Amino acid sequence: MNFFDIRSRIQPAALTLAASLMACMPAWAVDPFTVRDIRVEGLQRIESGTVFASLPLRVGDQYSDEKGAAAIRALFALGLFKDVRLETQGDVLVVVVEERPSVAAVEFIGLKEFDKDVLVKALKEVGLAEGRPYDKALADKAEQELKRQYISRSLYGAEVVSTATPVDRNRVNLSFTITEGGPAKIKQIQIVGNKAFSESDLRDQFNLDTGGWMSWYTKSDRYARTKLNADLEALRSYYLARGFLEFRIDSTQVAMSPDKQDMAITINVTEGERFVVSGVKLEGNYLDKDDEFKALVKIGVGKAYNAETVAETTKAFTDYFGKFGFAFAKVEAKPEIDRQNNRVQFVLQAEPSRRAYVRRILVSGNNRTRDEVIRREFRQYEAAWYDGDKIRLSRDRVDRLGFFTDVNVETIEIPGTPDQVDLMFTVAEKPTGSISLGAGFSSAEKVTLSFGIRQENAFGSGNYLAVEVNTSKYNRNLVLSTTDPYFTQNGISRTIDVFQRTTRPYLGDINSYSLVNSGLGLRFGVPVTETDTVFVGANAEQTQIKSGTGLPYPYQKYAADFGSTSSAIPLTLGWARDGRDSALVPSKGTYQRLNADLSLAGDVRYFRSNYQYQQYFPLSKKYTLAINADLGLGKGLNGQQFPLFKNFYVGGLGSVRGFEQSTLGPKESTIQNDPTSAPVYLGGSKKLVLNAEFMMPFPGAGNDKTLRLYGFTDVGRAFGENEKLSLGELRASAGIGLSWISPMGPLRFSYATPIRQQTGDKIQKLQFQIGTSF
Numbered sequence: 001m002n003f004f005d006i007r008s009r010i011q012p013a014a015l016t017l018a019a020s021l022m023a024c025m026p027a028w029a030v031d032p033f034t035v036r037d038i039r040v041e042g043l044q045r046i047e048s049g050t051v052f053a054s055l056p057l058r059v060g061d062q063y064s065d066e067k068g069a070a071a072i073r074a075l076f077a078l079g080l081f082k083d084v085r086l087e088t089q090g091d092v093l094v095v096v097v098e099e100r101p102s103v104a105a106v107e108f109i110g111l112k113e114f115d116k117d118v119l120v121k122a123l124k125e126v127g128l129a130e131g132r133p134y135d136k137a138l139a140d141k142a143e144q145e146l147k148r149q150y151i152s153r154s155l156y157g158a159e160v161v162s163t164a165t166p167v168d169r170n171r172v173n174l175s176f177t178i179t180e181g182g183p184a185k186i187k188q189i190q191i192v193g194n195k196a197f198s199e200s201d202l203r204d205q206f207n208l209d210t211g212g213w214m215s216w217y218t219k220s221d222r223y224a225r226t227k228l229n230a231d232l233e234a235l236r237s238y239y240l241a242r243g244f245l246e247f248r249i250d251s252t253q254v255a256m257s258p259d260k261q262d263m264a265i266t267i268n269v270t271e272g273e274r275f276v277v278s279g280v281k282l283e284g285n286y287l288d289k290d291d292e293f294k295a296l297v298k299i300g301v302g303k304a305y306n307a308e309t310v311a312e313t314t315k316a317f318t319d320y321f322g323k324f325g326f327a328f329a330k331v332e333a334k335p336e337i338d339r340q341n342n343r344v345q346f347v348l349q350a351e352p353s354r355r356a357y358v359r360r361i362l363v364s365g366n367n368r369t370r371d372e373v374i375r376r377e378f379r380q381y382e383a384a385w386y387d388g389d390k391i392r393l394s395r396d397r398v399d400r401l402g403f404f405t406d407v408n409v410e411t412i413e414i415p416g417t418p419d420q421v422d423l424m425f426t427v428a429e430k431p432t433g434s435i436s437l438g439a440g441f442s443s444a445e446k447v448t449l450s451f452g453i454r455q456e457n458a459f460g461s462g463n464y465l466a467v468e469v470n471t472s473k474y475n476r477n478l479v480l481s482t483t484d485p486y487f488t489q490n491g492i493s494r495t496i497d498v499f500q501r502t503t504r505p506y507l508g509d510i511n512s513y514s515l516v517n518s519g520l521g522l523r524f525g526v527p528v529t530e531t532d533t534v535f536v537g538a539n540a541e542q543t544q545i546k547s548g549t550g551l552p553y554p555y556q557k558y559a560a561d562f563g564s565t566s567s568a569i570p571l572t573l574g575w576a577r578d579g580r581d582s583a584l585v586p587s588k589g590t591y592q593r594l595n596a597d598l599s600l601a602g603d604v605r606y607f608r609s610n611y612q613y614q615q616y617f618p619l620s621k622k623y624t625l626a627i628n629a630d631l632g633l634g635k636g637l638n639g640q641q642f643p644l645f646k647n648f649y650v651g652g653l654g655s656v657r658g659f660e661q662s663t664l665g666p667k668e669s670t671i672q673n674d675p676t677s678a679p680v681y682l683g684g685s686k687k688l689v690l691n692a693e694f695m696m697p698f699p700g701a702g703n704d705k706t707l708r709l710y711g712f713t714d715v716g717r718a719f720g721e722n723e724k725l726s727l728g729e730l731r732a733s734a735g736i737g738l739s740w741i742s743p744m745g746p747l748r749f750s751y752a753t754p755i756r757q758q759t760g761d762k763i764q765k766l767q768f769q770i771g772t773s774f
Helices: 012-024 048-054 065-077 116-125 136-151 199-203 225-240 290-294 307-323 371-375 388-400 553-562
Strands: 037-041 081-089 092-099 102-109 159-167 171-179 185-192 248-256 262-270 276-284 330-338 343-351 357-364 404-414 417-429 433-442 446-455 464-471 475-484 493-503 514-527 532-546 565-578 589-602 606-618 624-636 667-669 679-681 686-697 707-719 731-742 745-756 766-770
Touching (some): 037 048, 065 092, 102 116, 116 136, 136 171, 185 199, 225 248, 225 262, 276 290, 290 307, 307 330, 307 388, 388 404, 493 532, 553 667, 565 606, 707 745
Parallel strands (some): 102 171, 185 262, 276 343
Antiparallel strands (some): 081 092, 159 171, 248 262, 404 417, 433 446, 446 464, 475 493, 565 589, 606 624, 667 679, 686 707, 731 745
16 A cells, blocks of 8 residues: 655644645655545544535546645645545545544633623634634634733733633533733823913813723723724814814823833824914816805804814715715815915815716614615615715614614725715614513502513514503503504504503502593604604593592592593694704704694593704703703683693603602692692693703713713793693792613603792602603
8 A cells, every 4th residue: 555644733834835845755756646536534523525625636637746735735724624644545545634623612711891792702703613623823813812802991911811621522612711900090191292272171172081989980091092092083173173283193102000000191292383264265176066065165264274164164065076976076175374374275176086876785784673674764776876965864864763873884986887886884783672670569559560661673673662561559551552664665654552541549448539541542654854754643542530439529520521431532743853963862953842632523622732842052072051841732622621631740850850740730629628638730731841951071970971960940830721821830940960871771860959939839859760851
């Protein structure tokens, strides 16, 4: 038997070179022959077809030493074998392999900072995962990747050691022993070279700081290169927005203590002179629309140079070119500097380049949300001319779905096809559901359970689904709501509400009265414009007063007028426009909402409307002023009084803080003509609520917007149908509060003191709310 053996356990590149050299040596040379058969030996988990598919030899081919060396290189290139050799038995070629062990399990010892899944995903990206071949070089690479993950969290002293333990069936258990250590914290930030602005003003632009008593929450004293780069860009923008055209950051030094626990950052800057804009000129091809482009210029002549207005102008120009299909338009703002007088003139040079149309639109990052949910928001279509306005509108519409933390659009040129582009929409999904589960115990009610679930993107379909259940003996609720935002292909939404609410005041008597309100609602949302939606629909409602102990007189009168069971079929009409920059932490923009109900059928006839207006003013990067107005008006029709159960309520969170919930308005005694009996707060057919809030960072939290303080002033009251809206009757309060975007949702705490009250008002200074502003 003739055989030759080419074997090595060194790195693949070195082994390939050795195999090539050895195959060429006369002592190992094999005379060429025709391969009659090929056998593979040593396989355990890998299919033989994988080997045959990689071999450059087939049965019937002429074997040579060069082809043998090429076969070995090809098999090692698979990364599946740690040893390969070729043998010949007559005219039979035998491929003998030794498989690399596979990774049976990956374990982390000493892990605290990260969730295991985060690190498993990071290792998978470098090629190390359960079921994949094990390689010591790959394990070393994995160690470096884990250290990189820890460095991203400022844990520079973290140590990672990998251990491979052999187990059965040629597998290994891979464990990473981690000593995390403490995070490196910033002890000093120094800016050198500043003259026009104080160092404290400049450091206010940074998100990184030297720590404070809230650093455990904000982690703002943990160094990260990405955070520093963002702060340097904020520093540059601060100068460039105030006339310093030639400002530059000369160098940045980051020094670390020997124990890798403390860091010092030194930033050297050159401010340059402050320049004033002397003029703006347009040069180049503006498609014979020079006047239209001039109207887009944001650069203020005679004012200090501001890089933001220059950037806004060039972006407005390129966007306007995109409206006409010029996806590759180039607009450059060239400064002509007069250093003697510290003035600068800008020449806006434009070249539309070529017109293009969109070949394909790609979507990535939507692991759960269906493609159609995103694509139906597009206003730019495939095989249509590139339109910058429609692309931006498509991006904004996808973002307004509220299913994603980030939405980006990238234009991709197609090689060899200068008049076509692809668009890549990349989204980052966020959790869109919430579950609440509660339990309570009292001697009166024993055990009560409450459950609620809300999913804004149910099963990735884009539909809204909410269920609320409360098993309390005295307040039983069952509410089901679902919305299909694309009930029709042109974007008309459909919402169905089913509800039953039972209220039974606790009087220590099982025979006490109860109020039952049940119904079914159907409404449609019709998009009138890209930002405005009109809602139309109808409800069928029934209100039942079950007589019993303690039934207040107002309810007795209502039952006498309309019967113990009354029905209504109100038609609904609404309009909404949301121009805020964020629904959770708004800092600018407006929000408006108008709703109206009209009941012309059933036992009760009435009209009810509600209008809300919010405006947010960004005073600076840190401070925001917000105002809110909430107006309500209801009136009975056909000579009837306005239904008691449709009244507006004012007081407490969401209206006038510092007073008990729903207590600011008309009230009557539980027992007629007995003022000593407990009052019943009836609400009113009219309401006026005004709020103002001044929001600021929480002390020690830097620029973190998830934790903020706010001062507020509230004014408002509800008024009865026969009561005039009197400013003298309005209640007012002022106070401070805390807003926290917590893992369970937005939380708001407030402490308010009434500054305008009347005898008998119920005060509640400390209050708590889960929800958004106002």
